Amino acid sequence: MHFYKQSAGRQLFNVINLSFLTIVTFMCVVPFIHLLAVSLSSNAAASAGSVKLWPIGFTLEAYGFLGQKPEFLRSLGVTLQRVVLGTTINMLLVFITAYPLSKTYEQFRYRVYYVWFFAITMFFGGGLIPTYIVVKETGLMNSIWALIIPGALSVWNAVLMLNFFRGIPRDMEEAALIDGAGHWSILWKVYLPVSLPSIATIGLFTLVGHWNSWFDGILYMNSPDHYPLQTYLSTLVTSINIKMITVEDLSTLQNLSERTLRTAQIFLGALPIMLVYPFLQQYFVKGMTVGSVKE
Amino acid sequence: MNQTTASTRKMPLALPRNRRRWKKELPLHLMLIPGVIVTLIYAYGPMFGIVMAFQKFQPALGFLKSKWIGLKNFEYVFNLPDFNQVLWNTTFISVMKIVFGLAVPLMMALLLNEVAKNWFKRMIQTSIFLPFFLSWAVLGGIMIELFSLKGPVNALLSIFGVDPIMFMASNHWFVTIIIASDVWKGMGYNMIIFLAAIVSINANLYEAAEVDGAGRWKQMVHITLPGMASIIILICTLSLGGVLNAGFDQILILYNPIVYEKADVIDTFVYRLGLFDQQYAPAAAIGLFKSAISVVLVSLSYYLAYRFSNYRIF
Amino acid sequence: MKRKIAVYPLIFALLFAFLMLPACSSGDNKNQNPNQSNTSPESSSGDNQTNETENFDPLGKYDEPVTVTQVLSFRPPEEADALPGVKPETSGFVKDLKEMLNIDLKYLWSVPQDQFDQKFSLSIASGDLPDVMQVDLVTFEKFREQGILADLSDAYENYASPALRKIIEKDDRFALNSLTFDGKLLGVTGSGTGGTQIVWIRKDWLDNLKLQPPATLEEFEKVAEAFVNDDPNLNGADDTYGVILNKNLLGWGFDAKGLFYSHGSYPNAWLKSSDGSLVSGNIQPETKTALSTLRSWYEKGILDKEFMLADEDKISEDIVVGKVGISFGEWWYPNWPLNLSKDNDPKAEWIPLQLPSFEGKPGKTLNQRSINSILVVNKEAKHPEAAIKMANYFLEMTKPKYTDKESPDYKGASNGYVYQWFTPRFYYPGVFDLIMETVSAAVEAGQEKLDLPEDFPSAGEAQAVFANAKKFQADPADNSAWGMWFSRGARDGGVGFSKKVVDDGMVVWDEYYGPPTPTMIERRSSLDKMRDETFMKIIVGSAPVSDFDKYVTDWKKLGGDDITAEVNKWYAENANK
Incomplete structure (x- = not known):
């Protein structure tokens, strides 16, 4: 923007700002480099805790171990299915729920009741056992829908979305209304195109949420065959209660030292998101801003 | 009240306007239906579990047969030494x-x-x-x-x-x-x-x-x-x-x-409570307390x- | 206006309906279950029963298929050669069970070990109790309280095989009696003992400094100080400390239990006092003495300045990397992490020692009696005796002819028999000692193959230890084989040395082995917090040793006295049961 001369103060600010942000970036990346190094090191070095930022005794064993397991690919399949279905459904619901709620009282008389109906659920919940019972009674157990439907509407995200919607200038909507458009077509033709930054934001959260969650897999799946990736990975890294060691645990103790495996799983867990993320980012940085649409 | 009488007087005009308004808002209601259903079942549905905070909850007896103990869970938690x-x-x-x-x-x-x-x-x-x-x-x-x-x-x-x-x-x-x-x-x-x-x-x-x-x-x-x-x-x-x-x-x-x-x-406190015996009920009481404060x-x-x-x- | 009114009741009615729906239906379930089990046993098992009252065959095949439901704490097979793709439902044990006993085993669900407790409670709360389970004492106690356990007296007396009886009744029916209430046997198991603490020390460091293995606490402290100051690894750098501890003073490894025991202090245990009643080891004067020793060690640098930050898993790095040469602990250390220590430093040599003596008294370890892995049966199960038959069946299937890899009848992971998925499983109480003796004898005799008698319990494990012994003999640099052999096989190794400690009578017994008492459940987390905080602060010097006395007063006041009373009441009722 400012190719031509900048004030000295501005230049100083830029230098300080860039160095500060670089330091922060560094602080955020270093742990990952460390973990990558551990996952690529020999088990002996990893167990000794001597790996810092560069692998010691380089080996791909941990990744090979994860990759050769049929369970790994199967659970990856479940996760992909979950992420695609789940994110689509979540976003759809957030979108169509946030739209009516973003209206004013004049446009939608019942809005406030709906809003509180949803908002209450952000603070009160029944807890683990009753939720489990409801999921079971509604027949979702052991199917992928148990991981998707109970959380299909994130109220938090809907509230976030409705606030983004409110930032959309009213005159755009009114112009469409005058052209005789109904709510549905306003939603798709006016709101959707201008909300891409917020959709990308919330979509990213949803995606990450589906990718990372593992505990619901444990709860609602009755057999490891149906586990999503993170649930499966969490089972590889069981913490062993040595106090209860029995005669049969001949090699459990050996598994305890699988540090490289543990770190490799963290990596694989974050990797796909790290790949998707820069792609989504173009919407935040450039963004199709409301202003640019208006022009 | 005034409004009602006013609208009754202007009946011929008011009714269509109301109806028109209803018709205009109908898509908004429709849009909310899926969200309402999911929330009703999976967020409101489990709320019956809140009763656990007032029970000596025993999993094998379930919510219907566990003993009611009033506010005892709350008393227990609030009276813990620290x-x-x-x-x-x-x-x-x-x-x-x-x-x-x-x-x-x-x-x-x-x-x-x-x-x-x-x-x-x-x-x-x-x-x-x-x-x-x-x-x-x-x-x-x-x-x-x-x-x-x-x-x-x-x-x-x-x-x-x-x-x-x-x-x-x-x-x-x-x-x-x-x-x-x-x-x-x-x-x-x-x-x-x-x-x-x-x-x-x-x-x-x-x-x-x-x-x-x-x-x-x-x-x-x-x-x-x-x-x-x-x-x-x-x-x-x-x-x-x-x-x-x-x-x-x-x-x-x-x-x-x-x-x-x-x-x-x-949370760490509740965790240590549960280490010895899965004390669901006191944990539920604390959960309810937290919800109330945040609301x-x-x-x-x-x-x-x-x-x-x-x-x-x- | 009109519409506004119409919408509201609708919302509330819907809301109400949904609120009540799950509650009602889960209630229905509970009512249905008894009905089902009331009608079906009469029709299906009636004739079976008459058949079987004549010959109580421990491994008799049912005429009609019998379905038994279970839940599974899942672990992937440990064996590297496990048959790929084998699942709990398709395990060889399940197939053979159907063939031999006509029992259809059905898993309601399976879940990894870590999450088992959580999933189990959820499953119970939603009305899905399986027929046959193996539970710990705490769960047993809860089930008993809730009245959902079947009486197994007849089933056990009539159907338990000799092999099963040998295991269960090794303790002269001690566990069986503890599990009998009003003449009803509600659970089946035997009792075990364990918990022996020993010292693991770097022999090569002792040799480097020309020191003898310490026997008294003074010698022990001298060695530890030498390990701090005299460069035991001879690398010219000040990079070692004396004794390893972690943030859990009474944890599962690398902790201070052994040191407390040396002082005649037994925190967490219930000891017989001079007047015959039980007292808590947490508040005895010996504990105070032990704390001042630890305090002086911390001051002298024998303990790592930051030991209180890391947990067991993290602190084990110090052993592996060779920062420390002494640890209190149990028999399994060579299995992990001492094997890794040798991986990192081939010169590392670890030996076990007895707890050091203190003020002329030998260091006696604590041992606990434990009642665990209790076989229980749901009251509504149609065939309680099927559980006993299944226990018989597992013992039958682990006989030497099935566990020897060369045998034509071999049933192991490589052809789809994954033992850890099958319950109920029972192990002979002294099995560690027995395996150690048997394997050592075979190794000493230079045998190439381990021959086991027909009724040898846990033959598979013995074979595995023996195989590792051979592997270690062939390749002394195979540290993982060394770990297995030195922890479980060698006479001077983990199990062997611990057995010697017990045989020498260097043991104090924890006299309480009942379930947690009501006040324990209520107060233990507060009391433990107070204990850990006080002990740790005394050790690192941020509180004076005299704070221990205040802790004792508070401990008694905040529920300790009530717990003591409850424990003594239990003791009076159960000590001679």
């Missing part, structure tokens, strides 16, 4: 986390917005989001090493002539580290929301300001911040909902008996935001 201390620790840590958890990402978002180079912006954004993927179980070991007597932080301090500090075993420092590391880990999340808010601000406003000769600082104060105000208030309010969640995983991994007096929080706080801030800036958060 509950007050734990409650105070929880409040302090969580409030600090909320304040800095908002201020730091906001600052980062504003600073990032001043960066002109796109590739740099993207790179920073991606890296700041990375810690979000790491669990505390993983970070625990890293942090202990980072802050150990021979670790990099103390090495850095020794350059300035500071004697080594045992950060993680110091009641003076521990909580600060808990708060700072939590802010560090979570800052990518709120920063993205803030960035999205900044991007949504009408670019024409900046152009107009530039024509008026406003500098970057003035633009930020007069356009960017006001443009983000609603999102900032929103995130603030919603964060209040978590005012008694000081961060279970993090503290459980990092604390040690020396810093119990400052770092033991409700009060959120409603209050909802009201204040509405009262003073005429803004409905949701």
Whole structure:
């Protein structure tokens, strides 16, 4: 923007700002480099805790171990299915729920009741056992829908979305209304195109949420065959209660030292998101801003 | 009442208008149906479980047959010897986390917005989001090493002539580290929301300001911040909902008996209660207590935001 | 206006309906179950029963298929050569069970070990109790309280095979008696003992410094100080400390239990006092003495300045990397992490020692009696005796001819028999000692193959230890084989040395082995917190040793006295049961 001369103060600010942000970036990346190094090191070095930022005794064993397991690919399949279905459904619901709620009282008389109906659920919940019972009674157990439907509407995200919607200038909507458009077509033709930054934001959260969650897999799946990736990975890294060691645990103790495996799983867990993320980012940085649409 | 009589008098006109209005709003109701159904079943459905807080809950007997004991679970929890201390620790840590958890990402978002180079912006954004993927179980070991007597932080301090500090075993420092590391880990999340808010601000406003000769600082104060105000208030309010969640995983991994007096929080406390016998009922009572507090706080801030800036958060 | 009114009741009616729906239906379930089990046993098992009252065959095949439901704490097979793709439902044990006993085993669900407790409670709360389970004492106690356990007296007496009886009744029916209430046997198991603490020390470091293995606490402290100051690894750097501890003083490894025991202090245990009643080891004066020893060690640098930050898993790095040469602990250390220590430093040599003596008294370890892995049967199960038959069946299937890899009848992971998925499983109480003796004898005799008698319990494990012994003999640098052999096989190794300690009578018994008492459940977390905080602060010097006395007063006041009373009441009722 400012190719031509900048004030000295501005230049100083830029230098300080860039160095500060670089330091922060560094602080955020270093742990990952460390973990990558551990996952690529020999088990002996990893167990000794001597790996810092560069692998010691380089080996791909941990990744090979994860990759050769049929369970790994199967659970990856479940996760992909979950992420695609789940994110689509979540976003759809957030979108169509946030739209009516973003209206004013004049446009939608019942809005406030709906809003509180949803908002209450952000603070009160029944807890683990009753939720489990409801999921079971509604027949979702052991199917992928148990991981998707109970959380299909994130109220938090809907509230976030409705606030983004409110930032959309009213005159755009009114112009469409005058052209005789109904709510549905306003939603798709006016709101959707201008909300891409917020959709990308919330979509990213949803995606990450589906990718990372593992505990619901444990709860609602009755057999490891149906586990999503993170649930499966969490089972590889069981913490062993040595106090209860029995005669049969001949090699459990050996598994305890699988540090490289543990770190490799963290990596694989974050990797796909790290790949998707820069792609989504173009919407935040450039963004199709409301202003640019208006022009 | 007046309205009713008025509308009855104007019946011939009023009815169609009402009907027209209803018809106009119908799509809005339809849009809400899926969300309402899901919420009703999977959020309201399980709320029958709240009764557990008033029962001596035994899983094998279920909700219908477990014994009712009134407020005994609450009495039990509130009378535990160090509950007050734990409650105070929880409040302090969580409030600090909320304040800095908002201020730091906001600052980062504003600073990032001043960066002109796109590739740099993207790179920073991606890296700041990375810690979000790491669990505390993983970070625990890293942090202990980072802050150990021979670790990099103390090495850095020794350059300035500071004697080594045992950060993680110091009641003076521990909580600060808990708060700072939590802010560090979570800052990518709120920063993205803030960035999205900044991007949504009408670019024409900046152009107009530039024509008026406003500098970057003035633009930020007069356009960017006001443009983000609603999102900032929103995130603030919603964060209040978590005012008694000081961060279970993090503290459980990092604390040690020396810093119990400052770092033991409700969730770690409940966890240790359950270690010996799965005490669902006291945990449910504490959960209900937390929900009640957060509803009060959120409603209050909802009201204040509405009262003073005429803004409905949701 | 009109519409506004119409919408509201609708919302509330819907809301109400949904609120009540799950509650009602889960209630229905509970009512249905008894009905089902009331009608079906009469029709299906009636004739079976008459058949079987004549010959109580422990491994008799049912005429009609019998379905038994279970839940599974899942672990992937440990064996590297496990048959790929084998699942709990398709395990060889399940197939053979159907063939031999006509029992259809059905898993309601399976879940990894870590999450088992959580999933189990959820499953119970939603009305899905399986027929046959193996539970710990705490769960047993809860089930008993809730009245959902079947009486197994007849089933056990009539159907238990000799092999099963040999295991269960090794303790002279001690466990069976503890599990009998009002003449009803509600659970089946035997009792075990364990918990022997020993010292693991770097022999090569002792040799480097020309020191003898310490026997008294003074010698022990001298050695530890030498390990701190005299460069035991001879690398010229000040990079070692004396004794390893972690943030759990009474944890599962690398902790201070052994040191407390040396002082005659037994925190967490209930000891017989001079007047015959039980007292808590947490508050005895010996504990105070032990704390001052630890305090002086911390001051002298024998303990790592930051030991209180790391947990067991993290602190084990110090052993692996060779920062420390002494640890209190149990028999399994060579299995992990001592094997890794040798991986990192081939010169590392670890030996076990007895707990050091203190003020002329030998260091006696604590041992606990434990009642665990209790076989229980749901009251509504149609065939309680099927559970006993299944226990018989597992013992039958682990006989030497099935566990010897060369045998044509071999049933192991490589052809789809994954033992850890099958319950109920029982192990002979002294099996560690027995395996150690048998394997040592075979190795000493230079045998190439381990021949086991027909009724040898846990033959598979013995074979595995023997195989590792051979592997270690062939390749002394195979540290993982060394770990297995030195922990479980060698006479001077983990199990062997611990057995010697017990045989020498260097043991104090924890006299309480009942379930947690009501006040324990209510107060233990507060009391433990107070204990850990006080102990740790005394050790690192941020509180004076005299704080221990205040702790004792508070401990008694905040529920300790009530717990003591409850424990003594239990003791009076159960000591001679």
